Amino acid sequence: MMLARDYMPAVKYGAKWLQTDIAGLLGLPYVGNVYYVDPYAGDDAANDGTVQNAAFKTVAAAFAKCTSGKHDVIVIAPTGGTGRTIEPAAIAWNKRFTHLIGSCAPTGSTPRAGMGFTLAAATTTPQFVLSENGCIFKDVVFSQAVADSYALVKITGDYNYFEGVHFNGIANATAGDSANGYDLYLSGGSENTFVRCTVGNATNARSAANCALKVDTNCSMDKFIGCIFNIWADNVGALLVNFGTTPIDRYILFDHCLFSNGGVNSGGTDLTVAMNSNAAMGGSVIMWDSWFSGGAAVADDFTQFWAIGAMTKNTSAAAGEAIIMA
Secondary structure (H helix, E strand, C coil), X not given: CCCHHHCCHHHHCCCCCCHHHHHHHHCCCCCXXXXXXXXXXXXXXXXXXXXXXXCXXXXXXXXXXXXXXXXXXXXXXXXXXXXXXXXXXXXXXXXXXXXXXXXCXXXXXXXXXXXXXXXXXCCCCCCEEECCCCCEEECCEEEECCCCCCEEEEECCCCCEEECCEEECCCCHHHHXXXXXXXXXXXXXXXXXXXXXXXXXXXXXXXXXXXXXXXECCEEEEEEECCEEEEEECCCCXXXXXXXXXXXXXXXXXXXCEEEEHHHHCCCCCECCCECCCCCCCEEEEEEEEEEECECCCECCCCCEEEEEEXXXXXXXXXXXXXXXX
């Protein structure tokens, strides 16, 4: 292996790389400690995670080293395999300004760096809970394929940023038959931003009223920009977005997003509605130049529903039918 210190005299004779030297490579002006995870060749017991060739094997081990409020960064840098860890337990991300970055192609759909959860936990227990503020997640996948667990990522914190992240839950037929499951759940989390993210998957059939995105408890001004919401339904009651009790305070924004039920083109069925909106949600659903495919209607109530630019749908019966909302 070629090492920088072999070609840089200052480093060779004891000068140290500072975290600020590599902060720009992560898109941040400043970082604290950097910890590396290699799901393929890492070792939680033998390594300290401070360099890539002594990486941890799990995100949980790296997160345990981070300090809240210090802008620490975890880099998932796989050297082989799927690039996903096998986490030993659910993760409670409860440290402010602690970031997670994947070193992989920024595909936005199943990127080759991320976390795998294979826990046979209680069905309603989320595998990853973000309760803090100011955290960045980029180019990672949250993945789950266990029949007994259908709750993937829950966010109760505010002001967090996600870019190129795939929330890939309900990847098992048994979980797809479970009501109330979700890939991503916003519960009171406000002013979170999602850019080029994918929520859900079009691989496993969903046969009950579960959803890609669940929203409740007065979420305020969350934004989805250029995101894809993806399911494969063989039951008309499945949802792309499930709005629960008093879900919105002010608004939730979907900017140039795609809502797709892929089942309609491959043995599945049209949804009754993509979103179960209602007149008493507490705030507005704002759709900006977005598209819906694979169902009879975008929503079942347009009282708190607003469109900017074009809002179109595609069903098996009427491709490209425009929906006009005042």
